[in-house]
Amino acid sequence: MTKVIAPVSDAHAARFAELIEEHLGLRSSSRIELKAVMAARMRALQCYGFDAYLDRLESPLSMHEELRELAVRLTIGETYFFRSPEQLKVFTKIALPLLTQSSPTRQIRILSAGCSTGEEPYTIAMAMLELGPSAWARVSILGLDINPQSLAKANRARYSPWSMRATPPDCVEKYFHRESTQYVLDQRVKAMVRFEERSLAHEDLRFWQPRRFDVVFCRNVIMHLSARVLGEVVARFARVLAPDGFLFLSHAEPLRGISQAFRVEHAEGAFYYVLREARRSPAISISSVSRQRSSLIAKTTATTGPKAPECKLPLASAEVGGPAQLLPSLSLGAALMKAERFDDALATLQALAPADRVDPDVLLLTAIIQLERGKLDQAAELCASLLARDDLNAAVHYLIALCHEQGGRRAAAVDSYRAGVFLDATFAMPHLRLGLLFRREGDLPGARRELQNASMLLAQEDPARVLLFGGGFSRGTLIDLCASELRLCEASN
Numbered sequence: 001m002t003k004v005i006a007p008v009s010d011a012h013a014a015r016f017a018e019l020i021e022e023h024l025g026l027r028s029s030s031r032i033e034l035k036a037v038m039a040a041r042m043r044a045l046q047c048y049g050f051d052a053y054l055d056r057l058e059s060p061l062s063m064h065e066e067l068r069e070l071a072v073r074l075t076i077g078e079t080y081f082f083r084s085p086e087q088l089k090v091f092t093k094i095a096l097p098l099l100t101q102s103s104p105t106r107q108i109r110i111l112s113a114g115c116s117t118g119e120e121p122y123t124i125a126m127a128m129l130e131l132g133p134s135a136w137a138r139v140s141i142l143g144l145d146i147n148p149q150s151l152a153k154a155n156r157a158r159y160s161p162w163s164m165r166a167t168p169p170d171c172v173e174k175y176f177h178r179e180s181t182q183y184v185l186d187q188r189v190k191a192m193v194r195f196e197e198r199s200l201a202h203e204d205l206r207f208w209q210p211r212r213f214d215v216v217f218c219r220n221v222i223m224h225l226s227a228r229v230l231g232e233v234v235a236r237f238a239r240v241l242a243p244d245g246f247l248f249l250s251h252a253e254p255l256r257g258i259s260q261a262f263r264v265e266h267a268e269g270a271f272y273y274v275l276r277e278a279r280r281s282p283a284i285s286i287s288s289v290s291r292q293r294s295s296l297i298a299k300t301t302a303t304t305g306p307k308a309p310e311c312k313l314p315l316a317s318a319e320v321g322g323p324a325q326l327l328p329s330l331s332l333g334a335a336l337m338k339a340e341r342f343d344d345a346l347a348t349l350q351a352l353a354p355a356d357r358v359d360p361d362v363l364l365l366t367a368i369i370q371l372e373r374g375k376l377d378q379a380a381e382l383c384a385s386l387l388a389r390d391d392l393n394a395a396v397h398y399l400i401a402l403c404h405e406q407g408g409r410r411a412a413a414v415d416s417y418r419a420g421v422f423l424d425a426t427f428a429m430p431h432l433r434l435g436l437l438f439r440r441e442g443d444l445p446g447a448r449r450e451l452q453n454a455s456m457l458l459a460q461e462d463p464a465r466v467l468l469f470g471g472g473f474s475r476g477t478l479i480d481l482c483a484s485e486l487r488l489c490e491a492s493n
């Protein structure tokens with residue numbers, strides 16, 4: 001008689017999820033999916049007790065093989081050749097020249113972490129081949145993944161037309177030949193890449209040695225990792241990268257709030273990371289681009305105690321982020337700004353002791369006030385000094401974008417708004433500004449996208465952030481503005 005497996009209980013599914021996170025690093029997908037995978041594995045192994053299956057997963061004798069089976073079922077391997085070509089441009093035009101400028105014969109060691117079926121590391125190999133023998137002769141490329149089936153496919157190096165969809169025709173011609181419906185990769189490219197089965201979640205000091213790689217590509221991977229493992233993985237990347245090394249993540253995976261070890265840069269329409277201590281590349285540093293919230297917001301919305309001047313800011317019970325003596329002035333400055341008494345607000349901040357005037361939050365509020373007063377140069381200067389201290393501040397980046405826009409520098413403004421959005425996906429105002437800009441320029445699809453995002457985000461936006469960055473408008477007015485701009489988009493169609 002066929003044995004029937006009872007539905008997996010929540011407690012067993014939770015233990016299963018913990019083991020998946022510990023060994024594969026994956027954040028738990030839906031409970032339903034986990035239960036289905038667990039039940040399927042138990043059927044395949046003819047293992048009819050949940051505890052027996054979980055014991056098997058924890059036993060040193062069977063763990064390795066079972067984890068490989070699970071990696072096949074739980075990972076998403078979507079990839080293709082020449083994905084995100086703008087990052088490839090940064091790699092060839094900025095990273096390689098910088099890495100080799102002091103020593104032209106330097107060996108360039110590249111890691112493709114989460115390489116799936118090999119398209120990413122092979123694309124890097126083709127890019128090196130395109131640069132000529134002096135480039136490819138001194139490169140080593142390692143592809144790493146936890147999914148053994150993907151790696152087997154990477155080693156076979158035979159691809160469907162779907163994998164080739166973004167490959168430039170001349171590269172198809174040069175580096176592949178057809179066998180029936182398959183594209184077979186040239187041996188020259190294949191020989192440049194080595195693959196290894198390994199989990200990013202697994203700390204192995206022999207592998208993750210300091211300064212072992214010059215460039216790490218880990219694109220479209222970290223979004224699948226649990227928050228805990230993600231922090232560990234990024235710390236590992238910081239360790240294994242040479243001090244002047246480069247880290248490429250996908251655009252959907254900012255390191256905001258995850259690591260202070262890296263600084264984000266922008267060039268060729270792409271974002272990438274360098275170690276904070278590294279020398280600056282010639283790319284535009286998008287500096288600002290911050291943690292989710294400026295600590296100013298925490299300070300101005302913090303309960304300021306009985307001695308604080310009366311202020312109509314939305315008071316929250318947030319912990320205070322800085323020296324207590326600053327809070328009254330910050331609160332008062334923000335309140336005066338809200339009342340559009342910009343000169344008084346500025347005077348309040350300028351009356352602070354010189355040491356307090358350079359507090360980042362005082363500088364940020366001063367920059368906002370200067371912008372409101374139309375003093376673009378002063379605002380830009382303040383932002384520059386903030387960027388020098390904290391290049392992960394979305395709010396500062398947004399202010400810089402405003403300076404650019406008001407100064408008529410459209411392309412720089414768009415870049416900076418995008419940087420703000422990139423580093424803080426919940427920040428409504430850069431979306432709104434982009435929407436307004438695009439509508440004025442007649443880019444209606446772009447305008448609609450940004451305005452819809454802005455409208456959605458504004459509904460959830462932190463009240464203090466609306467106050468600081470909303471240009472004096474209330475949340476309701478800003479949402480109405482989005483709606484009327486969207487109507488104008490429809491009317492122009």
Ligand SMILES: C[S@@+](CC[C@H](N)C(=O)[O-])C[C@H]1O[C@@H](n2cnc3c(N)ncnc32)[C@H](O)[C@@H]1O
Pocket residue numbers: 024025026075076077078079080083113114115116117120144145146147150198199200201218219220221224
């Ligand atoms: C969506 S693919 C990305 C492929 C390629 N990097 C790209 O951007 O086209 C994600 C890959 O990450 C791998 N992966 C997920 N978790 C991993 C881990 N803990 N260690 C190593 N690889 C992992 C998956 O097996 C999958 O092949």
